[in-house]
Amino acid sequence: MFKYSQAEKIKYLLSLISFSFIFVTALPNTYLLQIADTNKVQPKDTLSRQLSDSVIYKKENFSSEELIRGERLFYGLVYLGDKSINCEACHNTHVSDTLNWNPDALEISRKYLDKNAYYLSKVLLKPLGTKMKQVHKGFQLTVQDIVLIKAYMNKFVGIGLKKNKPIITNLLLLIIASFLFLLSSVDIVIRKVYKSQRINWAILTVMGIVITWILAVNAISFGRAKGYSPAQPIKFSHAVHAGQNKTDCNYCHYTARSSKTAGIPPASICLNCHFLVRNGTRSGATEIAKVLKAYDDKKPVEWVRIYKLPDFVFFSHEQHVSAGEITCDACHGNVKEMNRLYQVPDLSMGWCINCHKTRKVNLSNEYYKTYYSDYYESFKAGKIDSVVIAGIGGRDCGKCHY
Numbered sequence: 562m563f564k565y566s567q568a569e570k571i572k573y574l575l576s577l578i579s580f581s582f583i584f585v586t587a588l589p590n591t592y593l594l595q596i597a598d599t600n601k602v603q604p605k606d607t608l609s610r611q612l613s614d615s616v617i618y619k620k621e622n623f624s625s626e627e628l629i630r631g632e633r634l635f636y637g638l639v640y641l642g643d644k645s646i647n648c649e650a651c652h653n654t655h656v657s658d659t660l661n662w663n664p665d666a667l668e669i670s671r672k673y674l675d676k677n678a679y680y681l682s683k684v685l686l687k688p689l690g691t692k693m694k695q696v697h698k699g700f701q702l703t704v705q706d707i708v709l710i711k712a713y714m715n716k717f718v719g720i721g722l723k724k725n726k727p728i729i730t731n732l733l734l735l736i737i738a739s740f741l742f743l744l745s746s747v748d749i750v751i752r753k754v755y756k757s758q759r760i761n762w763a764i765l766t767v768m769g770i771v772i773t774w775i776l777a778v779n780a781i782s783f784g785r786a787k788g789y790s791p792a793q794p795i796k797f798s799h800a801v802h803a804g805q806n807k808t809d810c811n812y813c814h815y816t817a818r819s820s821k822t823a824g825i826p827p828a829s830i831c832l833n834c835h836f837l838v839r840n841g842t843r844s845g846a847t848e849i850a851k852v853l854k855a856y857d858d859k860k861p862v863e864w865v866r867i868y869k870l871p872d873f874v875f876f877s878h879e880q881h882v883s884a885g886e887i888t889c890d891a892c893h894g895n896v897k898e899m900n901r902l903y904q905v906p907d908l909s910m911g912w913c914i915n916c917h918k919t920r921k922v923n924l925s926n927e928y929y930k931t932y933y934s935d936y937y938e939s940f941k942a943g944k945i946d947s948v949v950i951a952g953i954g955g956r957d958c959g960k961c962h963y
């Protein structure tokens with residue numbers, strides 16, 4: 562059937578591999594919206610700061626050209642003096658995996674969905690609020706422009722934020738590896754295209770290793786989430802609070818020292834300060850307004866849980882923080898520097914045991930004087946110089962597993 566020479570076969574294989582990699586790297590980018598409008602246009606004569614209650618504000622039906630023009634305005638044909646600025650530069654249109662202090666495009670679109678374009682023109686042309694005054698400064702937009710931007714923003718509520726990177730890299734690699742593996746196996750067993758079977762065995766070995774590796778890595782990390790950093794409903798920053806403002810961890814996580822869980826603070830704790838502080842340097846009024854709203858509506862903020870052990874594991878903060886004298890950062894990393902919090906350790910059993918095997922307990926702590934008095938006496942008498950946690954049961958299965 563196929564009479565390829567060996568050299569041709571190798572070439573074919575190499576191009577298949579390189580094509581696959583191009584595919585893997587290029588695919589995510591096709592998700593991006595392409596807006597090729599780099600034409601530099603001179604600033605036009607605008608009816609700057611026009612705010613009269615124009616009838617245009619009430620326009621409701623738009624042609625497709627008008628919608629496209631609204632989209633263009635949103636993405637970059639907005640004039641600030643002779644510079645072209647765009648709303649997207651600040652109002653992210655993609656799902657972001659880092660913290661972006663500005664409200665995203667979906668958020669602002671939702672907020673103004675049921676409002677008339679007049680309200681949008683106020684916030685663009687006559688901004689109030691310390692942050693808003695800085696960021697929405699000197700926009701030269703006509704009433705028509707604003708109405709069109711608003712029309713596009715409404716459409717946005719239906720589209721949602723664009724996703725940047727679907728997590729298919731590993732899966733695709735697995736499929737390619739399996740395919741090559743199969744190809745070589747079939748050739749060895751049935752077709753025998755190659756005189757020398759060495760190349761097939763080489764492919765089999767390499768792909769076998771790749772497949773095993775991918776499966777093993779995924780199986781081990783199944784259910785674990787090192788580095789996990791979900792977007793939170795409010796852009797709360799530990800760097801701002803625990804770092805810059807030096808608020809003690811225990812002020813907010815006030816049950817850490819005395820109970821099993823550290824707990825997430827209710828909005829009333831935030832209100833202790835935010836009753837007065839209504840404007841953030843980075844996010845303006847938007848984020849803090851959410852805290853105030855949650856408090857007024859008596860609806861708890863739906864924070865997304867990050868650190869989570871499986872149900873069959875017992876863990877107590879009190880035991881570690883109070884008795885064990887372990888600091889928060891030993892387990893949670895340098896939280897004081899994190900804007901968006903992420904999981905630092907992998908929370909595997911090995912992680913717990915490693916510390917228990919090596920860390921010495923402070924025997925002169927009241928807790929040990931009371932509960933492990935014999936160890937304390939031997940320690941005082943100089944018979945032992947230290948006890949690791951494993952020595953007092955830190956490796957007993959029953960201590961961590963019910």
Ligand code: HEC
Pocket residue numbers: 793797799802803808809810811812813814825826864865866867868869889890893896897901902
């Ligand atoms: C002003 C209040 C406040 C202070 C101070 C504070 N936190 Fe938090 N912490 C929160 C809030 C709110 C959340 C939930 C939002 C989030 O995960 O970012 C949280 C979440 C966490 C989480 C993740 C919880 C989960 O979902 O698994 C950890 C870990 C944590 N904080 C540790 C610390 C440490 C360590 C400090 C001190 C360096 C600290 N926090 C100081 C309010 C605070």
Ligand code: HEC
Pocket residue numbers: 795796797798801802806808813826827828830831832833834835838840841842843844845848849852
């Ligand atoms: C001990 C006082 C205090 C507490 C408690 C507190 N904050 Fe703050 N927070 C501040 C201060 C001060 C700022 C302003 C920081 C700045 O602008 O640099 C701030 C800023 C913020 C910002 C805006 C950050 C920025 O720069 O734009 C958000 C959002 C925020 N806090 C949310 C919360 C939430 C949610 C809670 C409750 C879990 C909370 N804060 C509890 C003092 C506090």
Ligand code: HEC
Pocket residue numbers: 634635639646647648649650651652662663664669670672673681684685690691692693696697700710844845846847848
């Ligand atoms: C330089 C960055 C920047 C640019 C450019 C920008 N914005 Fe904003 N915008 C912000 C910030 C920051 C806030 C939140 C300020 C606050 O809450 O105090 C905001 C808030 C908003 C809001 C919400 C107002 C509210 O009531 O909470 C809307 C709507 C908005 N922007 C629309 C636009 C549109 C439309 C454009 C393009 C013409 C645009 N923005 C360009 C930074 C920007």
Ligand code: HEC
Pocket residue numbers: 810811814817818821822823824825868869870871876878881882887888889890891892893908
């Ligand atoms: C010995 C390691 C360790 C230390 C020390 C530690 N934590 Fe934790 N923390 C964990 C683990 C493990 C979890 C997950 C617990 C679970 O899922 O049951 C967790 C969960 C949390 C949570 C999520 C909510 C909860 O209570 O489960 C917060 C908030 C938190 N820790 C804050 C703190 C703060 C603040 C300190 C310091 C006072 C601290 N932690 C010290 C290991 C630790």
Ligand code: HEC
Pocket residue numbers: 870874875876877880881884885886887891892908909912913914916917920922950953954955960961
């Ligand atoms: C950074 C070090 C460290 C890590 C990580 C750590 N521990 Fe501990 N653990 C300690 C210390 C110190 C003690 C001693 C406190 C005591 O004597 O009760 C302790 C004690 C315990 C105890 C009580 C043992 C006893 O003798 O009663 C349990 C249960 C426990 N840890 C569970 C866990 C689990 C589950 C994890 C992982 C999710 C974990 N620990 C991770 C330091 C650590």
Ligand code: HEC
Pocket residue numbers: 784785870871874908909910913914917955956957958959960961962
């Ligand atoms: C210091 C606490 C600690 C001790 C002691 C401990 N484990 Fe675990 N174990 C854990 C944690 C935490 C996990 C969850 C790991 C994960 O989610 O990957 C776990 C998971 C497991 C699992 C499930 C494996 C998995 O990956 O889901 C088994 C089985 C297990 N432990 C058995 C034991 C046995 C048997 C012992 C006694 C020799 C023991 N454990 C002692 C903390 C402990």
